Amino acid sequence: MEYIQTVLFQVPASRLEQASETGGLLAELDGHRAYLKQQPGFRDLRLTRSINNEGNVLIVVETRWADDESLVRYETAEPNVAGIIRKHEDLLVRDSLQVLDMEALRTEASFARLESAEAARSRLVLPLIVPLGVLAFALLAIYGLSRIYLELDKGSAVGLATGVAIGILLIAVYVANNPRMPAWQVGGIFVVVIAALAGGTIWALVQEDEGEATGEPTASASPGASPAGSPAAGGGELALTLGDNFFELAGQKSPTLSVAAGKEATVSLTNTGIAPHNMHVADAGGQYPEAFCNPGGATPCSDPNLIKAGGTATIKINLGAGTYDFRCDFHPLEMTGTLEVQ
Ligand SMILES: [Cu+2]
Incomplete structure (x- = not known):
């Protein structure tokens, strides 16, 4: 995680020129970069400025560090940003100097790590779920339809087979005409088809059980009859x-x-x-x-x-x-x- 030292101070607009001249505060901060680059754990220096309501220039000096030890080591030894600014105290708006040590919660690098972890998960799960789902669906379709057809008389079975064929054809025509089908429609079709298959299979199994229950006594009674x-x-x-x-x-x-x-x-x-x-x-x-x-x-x-x-x-x-x-x-x-x- 990244550690950031933010140093804020204000310079009256009238003294900005003085701060910017050769050997002035801003020049000294620019020069400080070379020193920073040699410090262990140093990552980045940023200087930003804006004008506030009172007409003062607000300057923010941000240094970024790889770990808190690096930041503490830098802060507790000279030279550092806060020290340089204090040397030019006469330029500053009174009591405007503020030094904040901050810890970054999220950085671009950590976001990238989060995203790649998610992507890795979906890369692993999708190739497993899709073929398993297709296999389960095919088994349900084969088992369910065979159970259902067995329970129907010939006319109803032909009717159902015709209905199934027409249904598949209608869905195929619809998909062909709407290549960019929203996901909810694809999901909806699957849910309806699976519900119909599961419902039909359960119905067929119940019919079968009833057939067995009523069939048995008749079968045992008939030889004696x-x-x-x-x-x-x-x-x-x-x-x-x-x-x-x-x-x-x-x-x-x-x-x-x-x-x-x-x-x-x-x-x-x-x-x-x-x-x-x-x-x-x-x-x-x-x-x-x-x-x-x-x-x-x-x-x-x-x-x-x-x-x-x-x-x-x-x-x-x-x-x-x-x-x-x-x-x-x-x-x-x-x-x-x-x-x-x-
Ligand atoms: Cu026969």
Whole structure:
């Protein structure tokens, strides 16, 4: 820290010329510079003057020192500024001499140190925070969106995906047209997007939990509810399990299910897997007129036509005698079975 000695004194304007002449006070102070420069810890000498209200010239002599020992050593030995001025006391306004020792709180050098410390901090923190933030955002987006899509039926999922795509497009168009976006707008967009993602993810997780809670009792109840595997001759209830990715009837995968002809049979379905499934019966020619079936459509279809993980559904079958294929529309190649109507 810097130490400063400030010596103030006043000279009547009428005597200024006398002070300025060769060998005068001001000349002697100028000459003192050479001596000061040789003193340890000396940094700077400044002489300033101004005229005050009484018409006197106020002169300020400032010497700057690297430490207080240097200043004290200088002050306590001759020659020094105060001593030189006292020799010319007859020139001065009476009692106008003042000597102040001051300690600098802040100097340009210390400001520069403060700033560079701040800059170093931000140089260290920014390259860490930005990639970590982007990574966290990407993970949230991937995890959140996948959870949300799993909870939605097909139509809503397509709607949401379209909405997300349009949203990204709108933001991109806006940013392209406003290259100098203020920071609060950038931050605002991020906050809204992250809030929507987090909200959607929480909603999806809650839905999932509820699905599990309601799914479990039904899943354990269904095996007892019907004599699985036996033909429902009287149009009674049958139960079929939907796993990842197979139909199962009494421990048999890709099973053959039998129902009576010309009567409505209701088959209850339980999704014990993680993926969504459904059940879609082909027409007599082995064709699926709809790629994705609808209850009440051309051929029998589970209601709902998307059975979430842990969810249950029913399918009503009322067909003429014959053998029909059925499948899951989500996994049409691997997830199939045969329906015998007798
Ligand atoms: Cu499936």
